[in-house]
Amino acid sequence: MLYTNTLYEISTNINTGVEYEIALFYQLVSANEQQQILTAINKRADKNKILGIIKQTNITPIVVALSKRGLKLSDATFETQNDKVGPSDVVMLVSDGKKKFKIGISVKYANTCTLNVTGRRFITDAQIAELKKQLPIYTKKYIDEMTATYGNVGNWFRLRRPSETTDAFIDLIRDAVIDNWSNVGDKPTLLSAMFHSDSPIEFWVVTYMSSGYKLSTEPQTIEVRRANDVKVAKYQTSYVAFYLDNKKVGQMQVKFNNGFIEKCKKKTPDIVYEGVKMAYGQPFSSWNFSVEE
DNA sequence: GTTCCGATGGGGACTATGCC
DNA sequence: GGCATAGTCCCCATCGGAAC
Numbered sequence: 001m002l003y004t005n006t007l008y009e010i011s012t013n014i015n016t017g018v019e020y021e022i023a024l025f026y027q028l029v030s031a032n033e034q035q036q037i038l039t040a041i042n043k044r045a046d047k048n049k050i051l052g053i054i055k056q057t058n059i060t061p062i063v064v065a066l067s068k069r070g071l072k073l074s075d076a077t078f079e080t081q082n083d084k085v086g087p088s089d090v091v092m093l094v095s096d097g098k099k100k101f102k103i104g105i106s107v108k109y110a111n112t113c114t115l116n117v118t119g120r121r122f123i124t125d126a127q128i129a130e131l132k133k134q135l136p137i138y139t140k141k142y143i144d145e146m147t148a149t150y151g152n153v154g155n156w157f158r159l160r161r162p163s164e165t166t167d168a169f170i171d172l173i174r175d176a177v178i179d180n181w182s183n184v185g186d187k188p189t190l191l192s193a194m195f196h197s198d199s200p201i202e203f204w205v206v207t208y209m210s211s212g213y214k215l216s217t218e219p220q221t222i223e224v225r226r227a228n229d230v231k232v233a234k235y236q237t238s239y240v241a242f243y244l245d246n247k248k249v250g251q252m253q254v255k256f257n258n259g260f261i262e263k264c265k266k267k268t269p270d271i272v273y274e275g276v277k278m279a280y281g282q283p284f285s286s287w288n289f290s291v292e293e
Numbered sequence: 294g295t296t297c298c299g300a301t302g303g304g305g306a307c308t309a310t311g312c313c
Numbered sequence: 314g315g316c317a318t319a320g321t322c323c324c325c326a327t328c329g330g331a332a333c
Contacts, residue, residue, distance in 0.1 A: 081322080161327085224317095285321085
């Protein structure tokens with residue numbers, strides 16, 4: 001079913017990953033609607049990419065998964081950016097022969113992150129202030145390390161080079177998270193958001209890869225009423241993992257949003273190094289949360 | 294020895310809100 | 314209004330070990 005703005009959304013939305021949502025949606029609707037959607041797709045600069053994804057999208061696994069539960073697909077809606085349906089980007093209308101109901105699909109491409117969460121949910125303003133105080137020092141260390149390892153700034157700026165300085169700073173943040181975990185209030189609400197237990201409708205996850213996609217009909221979740229039993233610990237270099245009954249149930253990558261040092265959009269750069277204007281990074285604003293597969 | 298591929302952690306862009 | 318920071322969507326380059 002097309003909402004009044006669906007075709008407009010399809011021809012104009014440029015969010016990253018929307019191509020996959022459009023392609024899957026196309027495959028889930030009637031031939032008549034497919035024609036209209038095709039016209040909308042043709043207005044896009046990336047239309048060829050989307051047509052390619054449509055070709056590689058076979059919905060048989062979805063239909064089979066529905067049929068295993070005695071369900072038939074009857075329609076679908078395009079829900080990109082619609083928080084009212086939870087994490088779903090496309091919603092299937094399905095029928096069990098008597099009644100119809102909705103099952104959503106969250107569409108992803110080659111990544112497992114289910115939510116970006118701000119660090120303020122985990123650490124206090126005082127902890128953040130303390131860490132921020134140290135950021136300029138670590139930024140200088142970062143520049144020194146990168147320069148010593150890779151040479152001119154042009155060789156390393158924004159080129160995804162791992163760094164010991166990043167690891168060290170992230171570690172300070174992880175220490176803060178772990179120190180503060182017992183003080184975090186309303187864990188049920190927090191965990192519920194992280195695991196999408198608060199989704200108003202059931203949802204599946206379709207993760208596209210270089211070829212085809214993987215369908216998960218039972219996204220991992222936890223019993224939210226047990227949120228206060230969840231424990232945290234460091235995991236690998238940059239993660240904080242969440243454990244329930246000693247079983248790892250999820251992990252959160254503590255990370256800078258757009259890099260340790262940002263491209264400078266500010267009028268007055270925090271740093272100018274070898275002529276490149278830079279701003280301090282944002283280490284608290286966009287941590288990656290993934291559920292354990 | 295080279296290619297493949299999954300894990301890891303580094304990144305982009307946009308919107309909302311705050312502040313002068 | 315204009316600039317800055319914070320928050321929320323999201324993706325993928327790199328690397329090292331497995332597969333060939």
